Amino acid sequence: MPLYDHLKRTIDVVAAGAGLVATAPVLAASAAAVYATMGRPLFFRQQRPGLGGEPFELIKFRTMRLSAPDQDDIGSEASRMTPVGQFLRSTSLDELPTLINVLRGEMSLVGPRPLLMRYLPRYSSEQARRHEVRPGVTGWAQINGRNALSWEQKFALDVWYVDHRSLSLDLKILLGTVGKVFAREGINQSGHTTMPEFMGNEASSPSAGNTSNSARRGA
Structure with missing residues (x-):
């Protein structure tokens, strides 16, 4: 779909630029x-895989206190989350700086969410296809369950x-995202600040196939 991908990049640049200007007071607050x-630091910066798995620096507002030198980053997430951070995350305001990534061409407004670099060798060949497009600020999985889904379902x-x-489809996802943000649905899985770490799998579970079928029906 090269023709649409070219148009999509133009839409991304215009929309991200307008979005940064329109949300400037919210960004400042x-x-x-x-x-x-x-x-x-004000921002959380981390390398994430982009188009083709190439790394880029993701920018978001910080939502957790910095971990101590002897503290496990993942295991201590719940204790390091602040009330302000929880509010920013639940309203998705922490994501606003990623519009800078969109302007740079590292991300798109819509696409699979950029995850962790260490997940790359853990994907199946089918799951790795999520990197055939730029990662997105929001995506199809975000309006179909977000972090309440299993990893297999999301992929x-x-x-x-x-x-x-x-x-x-992109317009449908963007409109659906607005509704999800206001409803604050699917922010995390039970017992986790977002999702448990993806450790890899031998094959997609039956639930992933069921979710894929529901996606084809436009769920």
């Missing part, structure tokens, strides 16, 4: 809240999007 409650939805991406 969020930055001030992070500084007042957690100090510096099945991501690959379905890669094969069916279009302007009408």
Whole structure:
């Protein structure tokens, strides 16, 4: 779908630029809240895999206190999350700086969410197809369950999007994202701040196939 991908990049640049201008007061207020409650740095920066698995630096507002030198980052997430950070995450305001990634061409408004670099060798060949497009600020999996889904279900939805991406589908995802943000649905899995770590799998579970079928029906 090279023709649509070219159009999509133009839409991304225009929309991300307009979004940064329109949300400037919210960005400033969020930055001030992070500084007042957690100090510096204001932003969470981490390498994530982009198009073709190539690394880029993801930028988000910080939502957790910095971990101690002897503290496990993943195991201590719940204790390091601040009330301000929880609010930013539940409202997705922590994601606003990723519009900078969109302007840079590292991300798109819509696409599979960028995960961790260490997940790359853990994907099956089918799951790895999620990197055939730029990662997105939001995506098909985000409006079909977000972090309440299993990893297999999320990856099945991501690959379905890669094969069916279009302007009408992207508009549907963007509109659906607005509803999910206001409803604050699927923010995390029970017992986790977001999702447990993906450790890999031998094959997609039956639930992934069921989710893929529901995605094809437009669930």
